[in-house]
Amino acid sequence: MSDQIEIIVNGSTHSFPLITGSENESAIDISKLRAQTGLITIDPGFKNTGSTKSAITFLDGEKGILRYRGYAIEELAERSSFLEVSYLLIFGKLPSEQEFKVFTKEITNHTLVHEDIKTILDGFPSNAHPMGVLSSLVCSLTAFYPASLDPNRSAEAVNLSILRILAKMPTFAAWAYKNKMGHPVNYPDNRLDYCGNFLKMMFSLPTEDFEVDPVISEALDKLLILHADHEQNCSASTVRIVGSSQASLYASISAGINALWGPLHGGANQAVIEMLENIRKDGGDTQKYLNKAKDKQDPFRLMGFGHRVYKNFDPRAKIIKKAADQVLEKLGIQDPVLDIAKKLEDAALNDPYFIEKKLYPNVDFYSGIIYRAMGIPTEMFTVMFALGRLPGWIAQWKEMRENNEPIGRPRQIYTGKNLRKIDG
Numbered sequence: 001m002s003d004q005i006e007i008i009v010n011g012s013t014h015s016f017p018l019i020t021g022s023e024n025e026s027a028i029d030i031s032k033l034r035a036q037t038g039l040i041t042i043d044p045g046f047k048n049t050g051s052t053k054s055a056i057t058f059l060d061g062e063k064g065i066l067r068y069r070g071y072a073i074e075e076l077a078e079r080s081s082f083l084e085v086s087y088l089l090i091f092g093k094l095p096s097e098q099e100f101k102v103f104t105k106e107i108t109n110h111t112l113v114h115e116d117i118k119t120i121l122d123g124f125p126s127n128a129h130p131m132g133v134l135s136s137l138v139c140s141l142t143a144f145y146p147a148s149l150d151p152n153r154s155a156e157a158v159n160l161s162i163l164r165i166l167a168k169m170p171t172f173a174a175w176a177y178k179n180k181m182g183h184p185v186n187y188p189d190n191r192l193d194y195c196g197n198f199l200k201m202m203f204s205l206p207t208e209d210f211e212v213d214p215v216i217s218e219a220l221d222k223l224l225i226l227h228a229d230h231e232q233n234c235s236a237s238t239v240r241i242v243g244s245s246q247a248s249l250y251a252s253i254s255a256g257i258n259a260l261w262g263p264l265h266g267g268a269n270q271a272v273i274e275m276l277e278n279i280r281k282d283g284g285d286t287q288k289y290l291n292k293a294k295d296k297q298d299p300f301r302l303m304g305f306g307h308r309v310y311k312n313f314d315p316r317a318k319i320i321k322k323a324a325d326q327v328l329e330k331l332g333i334q335d336p337v338l339d340i341a342k343k344l345e346d347a348a349l350n351d352p353y354f355i356e357k358k359l360y361p362n363v364d365f366y367s368g369i370i371y372r373a374m375g376i377p378t379e380m381f382t383v384m385f386a387l388g389r390l391p392g393w394i395a396q397w398k399e400m401r402e403n404n405e406p407i408g409r410p411r412q413i414y415t416g417k418n419l420r421k422i423d424g
């Protein structure tokens with residue numbers, strides 16, 4: 001293929017560069033299109049627009065491939081820990097033993113949050129959704145570390161912000177849950193690893209000893225790896241675009257959390273369990289709901305099936321399904337909602353309609369199930385997603401900054417009134 005693409009506009013030919021990525025995916029660089037032709041492109045939802053060149057995550061939706069920095073998600077989920085994957089995404093390489101020791105120690109050093117954050121937390125009613133609490137607490141870091149607002153900070157100072165947010169996010173997430181429960185918050189236990197510390201802050205009570213269940217902790221670590229990045233999805237694009245105005249890391253991540261919250265993005269795992277609960281309350285007839293999903297006139301939508309970019313299967317769902325089965329078996333969980341999930345899964349995987357429409361259970365379907373089995377309340381599911389996605393957001397923000405990317409500023413086609421005068 002030529003490295004130029006020609007576009008004919010009103011009889012005149014204009015040439016635009018063809019860009020090829022390291023996996024041979026191609027794009028037309030239309031950044032000069034308007035200057036040359038007066039035209040812009042329209043692409044609602046930017047579904048066919050490459051907003052950046054990125055070296056972080058490669059995804060092939062047709063083939064069901066997902067790689068972080070060149071490593072297959074399957075291999076990372078099998079052989080790495082979430083903190084190693086975080087290092088990989090943020091710094092571009094897997095850490096050496098020594099690098100990992102230092103990184104882990106630094107993260108452990110920053111798990112504690114300022115006591116005044118408790119005052120902010122106390123200001124929230126206990127029915128506040130934990131995602132709103134999480135995004136507010138993350139943004140409040142701009143007040144505790146005002147130097148983070150300086151867009152011209154050194155790379156070393158940026159690294160400190162990165163370590164701080166990675167370290168404090170589990171504390172914030174657990175505190176958002178404690179607020180919801182109306183329980184006193186727990187402080188981090190730096191003797192434990194990342195997931196163990198989080199589980200203890202979530203579930204331990206002042207009146208009881210707490211032991212981290214290795215089955216739950218390992219499954220959680222895997223889940224976090226699977227959620228760690230997903231190239232230019234809605235929240236990653238939000239983080240990049242907010243950061244492109246030179247907003248701080250904390251402000252950009254807080255925006256990413258809000259973008260993730262919606263049921264069409266990270267909120268889907270919560271929506272899955274709510275759907276399963278509703279099916280159970282309605283008598284548990286899965287066939288009825290499969291029929292409803294097939295009926296175009298019926299507004300019912302099966303949550304957690306199919307994916308915007310994966311056309312055949314979601315590679316994360318395959319790994320997580322295995323983990324979900326193991327966790328359910330090891331914990332010996334009996335739960336009617338999970339039985340309904342199993343029936344829906346079986347039906348959808350075998351029903352020609354769902355096979356033809358490529359409506360296979362996706363990562364949100366299984367993550368909802370596994371979180372429920374772990375005893376994590378439904379409203380915390382999206383917070384768990386945010387915890388996993390954090391290193392991805394950081395990596396996307398850092399790359400955008402290091403590439404000196406311009407401020408995000410899409411155009412539009414105006415469809416409103418033409419110039420008119422005020423009556424009278």
Ligand code: MLT
Nearest residue numbers: 229230233234265308309
């Ligand atoms: C994600 O992991 O961000 C979701 O699957 C959504 C997406 O990639 O569009």
